[in-house]
Amino acid sequence: MTNFLVRPAHLLAFLCSFLLILINTAAYAQIENSKQFEKFQLLGQQHPDSALILLKKQHAKAVQDNDNHTAGICLQQMGQICFNQGHYAQALDFYLHADKVFGTDGNKDLLAENLSKMGILYYYNKRSDKSFQLYKKALSLYKITNNKHGQAEIFGAIGHLYEKHHRYDSSFYYQRLALKTYNQIGDNYGQAKIYENLGSIHEDLANYDSSYTCFKHSLEIYRQHHDEVASIEVINNIGDILRKTGKYEQGIQQSRMAFTLSLKNNNLYQLAASCRDLGKGFQLMNRLDSAYHYLELSRKYSLEIYSQESLNQTAFLQVLYDMDKKSNEITRLNNIRKTNQIFTIAVITIVILVIILGLVIFSRQRLKMHDARVLAEQDKSIFEAQRAVMELDLKNKQLQEESLKQQLDLKGQELSAHTLNLIKNNQLLESMRNTLQDMVKDDKRDQKKQMQQIIQQINQSFNHEQHWKEFTTAFEQVHQSFLDKLKQHSSELTSADIRLIALLKVNMDSKDIAGLLGISNDSLRVARYRLRKKLNLEQGDNLSTFIQAL
Template sequence: MTIIPAKPTLFLSALLIFLLILKTVVLAQPNKENQFQQLQLLGQQHPDSALIILKKIHSKAVQDNENLVAGISLQQMGQICYNQGHYAQALDFYLHADKIFGQENNKNLLAENMSKMGILYYYNKQADKANQLYKKALTLYKTTGNKTGQAEIFGAIGHLYEKRHQYDSSFYYQHLALSTYNQIKDKRGVAKIYENLGSIYEDLARYDSSYTCFKKSLELYRQDHNEVASIEVINNIGDILRKTGKYEPGIQQSRLAYTLSLQTNNLYQLAASCRDLGKGYQLLRQMDSAYHYLELSRKYSLEVYSKESLNQTAFLQVLYDMDKKSDEIIRLNNIRKTNQIVTISVITIVVLLIVLGLVTFSRQRLKIKDQRVLSEQNQAIFEAQHGLMELELKNKQLEEESLKQQLELKSKELSAHTLNLIKNNQLLESMRNTLQDMVKEDKRDQKKQMQQIVHQINQSFNHEQHWKEFTIAFEQVHQRFFDKLKQHTNDLTSTDIRLISLLKVNLDSKDIASLLGISSDSLRVARYRLRKKLNIQQGENLSTFIQAL
């Protein structure tokens, strides 16, 4: 919104407003929202005075721990600095306010502050940063359901795209803003969006659409009694009429804007309307009138410049005084902190010296006692360690004896299993021979029964239970024997493994043949084949090789 300069005739009224607001600050009335609204009006007319009041509000809020009031005052100080063109100072105020609103988790104030920073970045030609802040603010407004805030952000994003000449995106966001303002029945917001749409259509040289939008905007501004915005829209309508060759109606609109500007003493719009009148008369070839109004425009522009210069001078003086006062406060605080640090340091040093003396005295007295206790402890530890070492040595000896006993027991078990196998096989062999002799006789009644007995005995030679017990006992005595055997070959049958096991326990060939249930000739063949599988060279003894594994 355009800043309205104060009328010279209203100086006393403005001064009265200033005094009333100052009284409000001093009395610390609870209605902070109304107070800040009054300060916004004062900031448009007298930014230096408003800045001083806001500074006092901020200092008091900091003392009273009113964080939100402190944040809002910082935000308004930033807005005043922005309106005066001091962007760096404005950004500093905004960032401090942003930190406070974030700590208080006030999403609406945080979003509003981001929107203001976005506008600042936009006018500082940092459109990307502005767009990022707009998007963050929009997300926060959607979270809180703030339709007014959403509509403002939609309009700001649309304006951003307009200045980038991305008109499709600009139309999209402006229509979103228009729809949202219509939902909440905000006439002023709707009027502003129609004004924005008129500006976009004007950039696209679609003057009929632009004229329609400006007319709707003007109608809504008049319903809202917004004279300043109405004057600006009337000037825009005059521009459209002039651009479409309707010079006389355009001059009428510019003259109407000129009249309204005189009534409100709006120097900005006076300069703009006179400039437009000068252009209109120039197009009509009425050079005297054109010259007259262009000179008036130059005069009003100089007045605007002079007034702004005075305001800037006063504002800069206020900023300088504020910075100077802040520096003085910081200096005094630093001196106070330094004195406190020195005092605390002196007290600390004295206390430390006393404590050090006491500690030194106590340590000297306790040192002998500690050394005696330490010596006793070391002696006790040594004796305990010595006892543990002796106990561990005895335990190891007991473990070794236990292992030897277990090994002897397993060897005896293995020998017993082997003897049992030999005895069983010898008995079976004897029975088989006897039965075979009986079968050779001619007694037919006994022949069939004897054959069945021989068959059963033959089957008993292959009974696996004794071999399983033998294998378990063997593996317990000769651990990892079969793992070493597999390093030489993996092509061994169960019969080969049994033969190797019997050779390992030093049985003679007759006992081995009896246990395996084969003849001596078959045993020689089996030993020969085993030598080949184990890759034993000629001349090397098979039993010696197996014993070495």
């Protein structure tokens, strides 16, 4: 009797120990996955194509193991990599798949985090209304789980959104709410970004003292965490504040510090920004040689960024293409495997029926097997035909891209030709007008009236619009996106302003521009000054540089 009572107790203890082992094993596996995903994030910043391939493999394994948690995180991180590379449509597709997985899995924190990332994506796609909706959904989920860190991040994101809409009171409210929440949970690092956001708002409102104080707080926190990359942007912002308040020397010191840190971390974006700020500072101090030197450095780093991004984009697109191709192949193989499984079951069924029912049923089943084999061959033929159509479509798209590139090169040549014709035409007319004016000054009265008529005709030909129309048509075809951005920047530009901007865009010098427009160099300087005012350029900003960068 005693032994009977002891055995259930031992069994209960064994079950409890077994459950504890399972729980600890699951927790350990979750920690290992978390570390692995952190490595994927770091790899995604430096080698996005490699990170995407590894995440795709991890996702396939998670799906095979029915691990929804890991599969959702893989989809989310693949979406983040695509977002960082500017492939917003692909990123949204990954985010939506992750949203479905997290919703099924019931993990509200991960679901809220995913909604927040989609909100940022919609913000970059000029869909602020959709961003607000997603942020509010994420915030409500974080409140349900009492996730203070997540709430603070959403508060900061909403505040940033209000700042971009110039609703500074609402922006201040949410940023301070985020700061308060970070303070409650003791997240010192999270406060750094909020201080940075507050500094940006104060800078927009020209509250430079408050902006400087916020940026200093942010910088101190980043330095405590030894985050040099985040510190660079804040140091650049402090340099801007000092320059805007007339403290040029101190501003240049900050920009030099940012430049040194950018070199150390090989951060091309911040190198270009710090050189640009140094150029502005030296220009305001009238040290034009130094200003030119750093502005040229900024241009050089910008070109390196463009070249590097082009290479990365090409490699990343190849990875996306290979992934799609591999996914299609996997789908095809799975279908074949399922077909083979069905076929095997059918064969076993047929064998059993043959044994039970005899030769008649056996002959019927052989006919069914033949039909199944024909159907499989037809499916294979259809698949091969579809693949051939897809390859043909891909070749057609490549041909279309090459054709568009050739058309763009041709339009560029036409633009150069029209520009050259305009210059030669106006130079010839200018020479003829000067010659005739000299003949008029000789005071030969029998020719004076005739010469004046010729000069009047030449003056009228300066205003002939045919060449200008051809030039304008070619320019619009080559630089359509540039003109769209220009119209968004200012709506007060006249046709004369557009002409001047077009000539500056094609890198013509002042003498040729004055000749083309039929005006003097003094009149050209006045026209450039008026154009700067319409474009709201600050003192020290170069008009030609602004137009080239637009």
